[in-house]
Amino acid sequence: MTITEQPGSTESSLANMDALVYDAPRVMTMHRIPVPVCGPRDVLVRVAYSGICGSELSGYLGQSSIRRPPLVFGHEVSGYIEAVGSDVDPVGACAIGTAVTVNPLVSCGDCAYCVTGRQQLCAKRLLLGASLPGCNAEFVRVPASAVLAVPVGLDIADASMVEPAAFAMRAVELSGVKPTSSALVIGAGAIGLFLLQVLGEWGVKTRYVAEKNPARLKMATDLGCIPVDPADSSVSAVLRGDTGGEGVDVAFDAVGSGSTRRECLMSLTVGGTLVLVGLHSDETELPLNTVVRSEIKITGAFAYSVANFRNGLDWLASGRLGLRSGVVVAPLSSGADWYQRLVDGDPAAKVLLRPGGVS
Ligand SMILES: [Zn+2]
């Protein structure tokens, strides 16, 4: 298939590309599909790294209402500007060849949420790899307004991890945590690990972490956090024992199952705050009389604002955030295998897929 060039576009005459396509539950296959064509306000990014997000695993299993086959997954991306649409000035972050990362949550820019810096709540928001074709491919098309240049000194692989870092920044922002607070994070995947790092940057000294996977728990303890092995006994029982019965001020659930939400809640001190981040289960039971009697505050934390995303990039570039271990780089062609391995409990904190293979 030949791609028709846009009038006035600097679109190169690319034809087809490799893409990892979600064809059916648990079925992902490499296909040759047409390279996307830029609309007037779009840019085409040549993908360098595409991270697999924990939030995509339910989609891979066919349990996500927002990911329907056939679909190219992937929303955590870094790469290089390949082409721009006719209305886009090829300067700054949009200059051809610029190393960029992409805010994958595309919002309308006009609604009450967008104009007050809460773009993640925009009713018209679209997400790469869900409502838009994603970055598990050689190229991805995104609005020009979504790209940010990778700062000098930040590795292009690390630049693909802004999205989970920004998510963690939003969750901590909502928690009201103070340097004197104590905190618990359940789940030490990429978002959990970034949560622990952001808490540390906010000055929180006492950071507990609970994680079933020993390798991930080790990554968290390497950050100076206090490990709680959920296999030993209930997390809340351990926390209460460790805090003289008091519990912690803030608890983040980065898993989203019934038991992790409950354990977070039961680990809180009177007047504490529960921040729900994980989306594993839609409906779960919680002891709400405890919420009432202890005046517990509960908030959801969803994605990130544009400001969170920019700050996440800055904090990665300055070295305040970053995964120092647990990152696997794999060829895009092995992506199907990696989605399955992560579902099966592989301890990798982040798998970065690389179109064209790993050099
Ligand atoms: Zn993600």
Ligand SMILES: [Zn+2]
């Ligand atoms: Zn909006």
